[in-house]
Amino acid sequence: MRPPMRSLSIALASALALTACSSGGDAEETTTGAAACAPSSGPVTLTYTTWIPGIENVVKLWNDKNPNIQVKVQTGPNGNGGTYANFFNQLKAGNAPDLGHIEYDALPSFRVQDGLTNLADCAEVTAAKDQFVDWTWGQVSFGEQNAVYGIPQDTGPMGLFYRKDLFEKNNIPVPTTWEEYAAAAEKVKAAGGYITNFSQSDISQFAGLSWQAGGRWFANDGTKWTVNFSDEATTKVANYWQDLITKKLVSAVPPWTTEWDNAYNTGQAWTWVSAVWGANSIKSGAPDTSGKWAVAPMPQWTAGGTVAGNWGGSSTAVFKGSKHPYEAAKFVLWLNTSEEALTALNKEAQLYPATKTGAKLPALSEGVEFYGGQKIYDVFATASTQVSPDFVWGPTMTDTYATASDGFKAVVSGTGTLADALKTAQTKTVATLKSQSIPVAE
Amino acid sequence: MKGKWKALTFFILPFVLLFAAFYLAPILYAIKQSLYKVERKGTFGKATEVFGGLDQYQRVFTDGPFWESIGRVLLFGIVQVPVMLGLALIFALLLDSGLVKGRRFFRLAFFVPYAVPGVVAAIMWGFLYSPNLSPFTAVTSAVDLLDADLVLWSMANVVTWVYVGYNMLIIYSSLLAIPQEVYEAAKIDGAGAIRTAWSIKIPLVMPAIVLTTVFSIIGTLQLLAEPAVFRTFSSAVTSTYTPNLTVYSTSSIPNFNLAAAFSVVLALATCVLSFAFLKVTQRGGDK
Numbered sequence: 001m002r003p004p005m006r007s008l009s010i011a012l013a014s015a016l017a018l019t020a021c022s023s024g025g026d027a028e029e030t031t032t033g034a035a036a037c038a039p040s041s042g043p044v045t046l047t048y049t050t051w052i053p054g055i056e057n058v059v060k061l062w063n064d065k066n067p068n069i070q071v072k073v074q075t076g077p078n079g080n081g082g083t084y085a086n087f088f089n090q091l092k093a094g095n096a097p098d099l100g101h102i103e104y105d106a107l108p109s110f111r112v113q114d115g116l117t118n119l120a121d122c123a124e125v126t127a128a129k130d131q132f133v134d135w136t137w138g139q140v141s142f143g144e145q146n147a148v149y150g151i152p153q154d155t156g157p158m159g160l161f162y163r164k165d166l167f168e169k170n171n172i173p174v175p176t177t178w179e180e181y182a183a184a185a186e187k188v189k190a191a192g193g194y195i196t197n198f199s200q201s202d203i204s205q206f207a208g209l210s211w212q213a214g215g216r217w218f219a220n221d222g223t224k225w226t227v228n229f230s231d232e233a234t235t236k237v238a239n240y241w242q243d244l245i246t247k248k249l250v251s252a253v254p255p256w257t258t259e260w261d262n263a264y265n266t267g268q269a270w271t272w273v274s275a276v277w278g279a280n281s282i283k284s285g286a287p288d289t290s291g292k293w294a295v296a297p298m299p300q301w302t303a304g305g306t307v308a309g310n311w312g313g314s315s316t317a318v319f320k321g322s323k324h325p326y327e328a329a330k331f332v333l334w335l336n337t338s339e340e341a342l343t344a345l346n347k348e349a350q351l352y353p354a355t356k357t358g359a360k361l362p363a364l365s366e367g368v369e370f371y372g373g374q375k376i377y378d379v380f381a382t383a384s385t386q387v388s389p390d391f392v393w394g395p396t397m398t399d400t401y402a403t404a405s406d407g408f409k410a411v412v413s414g415t416g417t418l419a420d421a422l423k424t425a426q427t428k429t430v431a432t433l434k435s436q437s438i439p440v441a442e
Numbered sequence: 443m444k445g446k447w448k449a450l451t452f453f454i455l456p457f458v459l460l461f462a463a464f465y466l467a468p469i470l471y472a473i474k475q476s477l478y479k480v481e482r483k484g485t486f487g488k489a490t491e492v493f494g495g496l497d498q499y500q501r502v503f504t505d506g507p508f509w510e511s512i513g514r515v516l517l518f519g520i521v522q523v524p525v526m527l528g529l530a531l532i533f534a535l536l537l538d539s540g541l542v543k544g545r546r547f548f549r550l551a552f553f554v555p556y557a558v559p560g561v562v563a564a565i566m567w568g569f570l571y572s573p574n575l576s577p578f579t580a581v582t583s584a585v586d587l588l589d590a591d592l593v594l595w596s597m598a599n600v601v602t603w604v605y606v607g608y609n610m611l612i613i614y615s616s617l618l619a620i621p622q623e624v625y626e627a628a629k630i631d632g633a634g635a636i637r638t639a640w641s642i643k644i645p646l647v648m649p650a651i652v653l654t655t656v657f658s659i660i661g662t663l664q665l666l667a668e669p670a671v672f673r674t675f676s677s678a679v680t681s682t683y684t685p686n687l688t689v690y691s692t693s694s695i696p697n698f699n700l701a702a703a704f705s706v707v708l709a710l711a712t713c714v715l716s717f718a719f720l721k722v723t724q725r726g727g728d729k
Binding site: 221266406409 | 480481486489569574589676677693696697698
C-alpha cells in the first residue's frame, strides 16, 4: 500500500506545485530601478529564439569572444508562422527564452501580454538611442519616456522591384506614381503578364502601402486605443488595389508559396512593391531571373513626392522572466549595432540595419549581381529616410491580420471589396480588444 | 483481502495516474480557463485573471463564424464519412472474398497513406491541386480545386485518402473473426458470394462499422491539419474555416480563456453527436 500512496502524493504535490508556479507568475511585481539591469556574477548562458537564416554563424562570432556570456540559438518558423504563438505559450508557461525576435508590428501584442522586459534601466541601452533611425526607436519605446521594450534590429523601407528587361522590351516607362503604375498594369496585361501579385493573405504589405499613403490604423492616447482601418488614406489605397483586382490586372497567387515563387520565376509577375529584404526573397524564389531585375523608388501618390512605406523590420526583445537582462542587452547591442555583426547579418540574411551608420556599411554600397550590378541599397537608404515615424501598431495584430486576410481572400475570390473587408476587420479587432479588456474607443 | 487490494492498486495505478495527468488534468484545466476572463487598466495594463462565469461561453454562442464552421464540418462529415467508410467496407470485403490476388500486398498498400503524417499528406495534395505546379495541369487549369466551391471537397479527398486504409483494416480484422461454420452453413443454404457478403458479413461486422463511424465523426469535428495547411494554398480557407482552426487562431491572439471555451463547446458537441449516433444505431440493433 505504501509505495503507491507515496507516488500518488508526490504526483498530487507536484500538481499543486505546478498550479502554484502558474499563479505565482501573475503575482510577481515588475521590478524597476537600476537593480533590474544589474550584471550577473559568473558565466551566463542566454537563449535566443529567431528565424534569421544563418544566425548561428553570426552568434558564433560573439560566442568565440565572450566566454562568459554564451548565447544559445533556437530557430523556428517566422513570427506569424508559429514562433509568436510559441512565445505566447512559453510566456504563459514561464519558460520563455531570454531573447526573442519580434517584428515591430508584434511588439505591442507582447507588451500588452506583459511579456517584455523594459530595458530603460540599462544605461547602455538608453545611451544607444541616437544610433538608431528615429522611427525605429519610436516603435520600441511606443513614444514613451523610460520605455525600451526591444532593440531595433532591421527595417524594411520599401521600393519597387521590377523586371527591367521586360519593361524595356515592351517600352513601358518605369512608373514613378501610382497613376503611372496602374497605366503600366494595363500595358503589362496586354503583353501577357501581371504587373504584380496582390498579397491577399499577408496583410503587412498592405499595411506598408497604407503607411506610405498616410493611413494610421491605431492610436493610443494612454487611456484607450482607437482603431481605424477606414481613414481616408487607407481607403484610397484599398480602392486603388480593388480597381486593379476588379480589372484583373493583378494576379492573386497566395504569397510565400511555391506557386507564388513560380509566378515570379516564370515571368508571370513583373513587379513587386516590397521591402529591402524582398531582394533576398526574389533571389531565392526566382533564381532563373537573375540579372533581369532592378529597383526603383516606390511609386508616389503625388508626382514628385518623396514618401516611402515600411514593411516589416524587427527588434530583439528581452522576455519577462529573463534572469540576465544586463548580459542580454549587451549581446543585443553588439548584434544590432556593431559593424561586425551587421555585416554578417546582411551577408547571411540580407538584413538592412536599423542604425543610422548601418546604411553606410561597405557591404551595402556594392552593386548586387542578381540586380544587374545595380547598387540597390542606395535606393533603400534614401527610402529609409522617407518613412514617416508615427505609424502605430495595435496590441492584437495576429488577430487583425487574420481577420483582414479572411476578408481580402474573399475579395480575390470575388466576394466583397477591400474597403469592406477592412471595415469588418476593424469591427472584429475592436471586439478582440474588448474580449481582452483592453480599453478601446468605439 | 488486503493482498487483493494491493495487487489491484498496483495494476490500476499506472493507468489511473497517466489518465489523470494527460487526460483529466488538461480537460479540467481547460474548463477552469474557460470560466476566467482578464481585466486590465490602461492601454498596456497588466492582465489579471478574474472569475468571469459564463462570459466566454456567451462569446462562443454569439460567434457567427464558429457556428458556420460547425455547419461546414457537419456537411463535410455527412458526405465524406459515408463515402470513406463505404470504400473501406468494399475494400475489406474484396480482400476477404478471396477474389483478390496478393492480399497481403493490398492490405499494406491501402494502409500506407495512414502512415503518412497528416500535414505531409495535405502539403502533397496541395501541390497536386495547385493550378501551375500540379503534374495534372490539364485538370487543374480547367477546374480550380482550391476555390471556394471545391476546396472543402478537395480536403475531403485528402482525408479519405489518408483514412480509408485505416478503417478498412478495422473492418477487415472484424471480418477475419467471423467463424468459418457460419460461412459453411450459408454455403449449404445456397448463398453466393454477394448474398453472403450482404446477409452475413455486413451484419456481423456492424459493430466495427459503428465504431469507425464514431471515430470518423470525432475526427471530422476536429479537422485541423488539412485546413491549416490549405489555408496557405487557397484563398477560400479562412482563419475560422473549421472549429479547431478557430480554437487555434484564438489561442494565437493569444486569448487562452476564449480558446478554452471554444474547445469545451466543441468537445461537448462531439460527445453529443457521437452518443446520439451510438444511441440511434443501438436502438436499431435491439429490434
